[in-house]
Amino acid sequence: MNEADFIWMNGEIVRWEDARVHVLTHALHYGSGVFEGIRAYETERGTAVFRHHDHLQRLHRSAELYYMELPYTLEKLREATHELIRRNKLRSCYIRPIAFRGYGEMGLFPLNTPVEMSIAVWAWGAYLGEEGQRHGIRAKVASWRRMSSDSFIPQAKACGQYLNSILAKVESAKAGYDEAILLDDHGNVSEGSGENVFVVRDGTISTPPMTASILEGITSASVKQIAADLGFEVVDRDIARGELYHADEVFLTGTAAEVVPVREIDDHMLGEPGELTQAIQKRFFEAIQGKRDEYLEWLDIVDLEQGSRPLDEPLKGSQEQVGTA
Helix, strand or coil: CCCCCEEEECCEEEEHHHCCCCCCCHHHHHCCEEECCEEEEEECCEEEEECHHHHHHHHHHHHHHCCCCCCCCHHHHHHHHHHHHHHHCCCCEEEEEEEEECCCCCCCCCCCCCEEEEEEEECCCCCCCHHHHHHCEEEEECCCCCCCCCCCCCCCCECCCHHHHHHHHHHHHHCCCCEEEEECCCCEEEEECCCEEEEEECCEEEECCHHHCCCCCHHHHHHHHHHHHCCCEEEECCCEHHHHHHCCEEEEEECCCEEEEEEEECCEECCCCCHHHHHHHHHHHHHHCCCCHHHHHHEEECCCCCCCCCCCCCCCCCCCCCCCC
């Protein structure tokens, strides 16, 4: 991966090579952490974090669902992210904030174990490849089902839950595909290994509902708004596996993947990206690049010229508890 120079850990900015945790960190053994994936883009107005507040709010909600109290306010996390981007001199980057149970007590009762936090930023291009963004990817319906809400909390972006996605991703890669699509426990379409799924048929866009064990995507919500603005109808409903093969168009959305067309599923050819997918993709990239005034509220501009703190100076007020920020 593309390493940066600095990482933010527990209120302090440290050098990349000095970002370390104890081998008995609770999250390392039990997956007891929550995280976000965020992107910042270079725009005409400067470096802009896309839907920063929405991502931090989801991080907060994920933590609450797993009985974790974040040790920093959302505003402090925002400030730390801005400072980290400045320190690393990045015009565009991927941002990974994570809250996790640290070193303390072992065992499956975690509430006496401290919550630690870290934020990393690095340069990361198209997750599924620039060629895939232009011409579409090949996807496979995984044999692994998406985790059920009877066993986990799909609406939380929790570390341990991603073993489910890893199994599907590895299976699809070993079979020669770019991405996996998982079904829910009822056999309906759920989501990709790290993306939401959209299916186009006869001019209507359909996407699986929350009851299909999906993570409520922030890029997905953005695409729904863009689609509505373009005059397209978007429906949340159960989608049968066979509908993927007979769709006019299929595309995936996510922070890492952005908006990526699917040209083939299980060796059923869908073809090159369709007009509707291309229209949404084009408008989305205009939005993240700050070229559409109606979506400027989605952009959190980073002042790259602001003076940076000395390396050994922690962020002031870093231990404030989460409030309504």
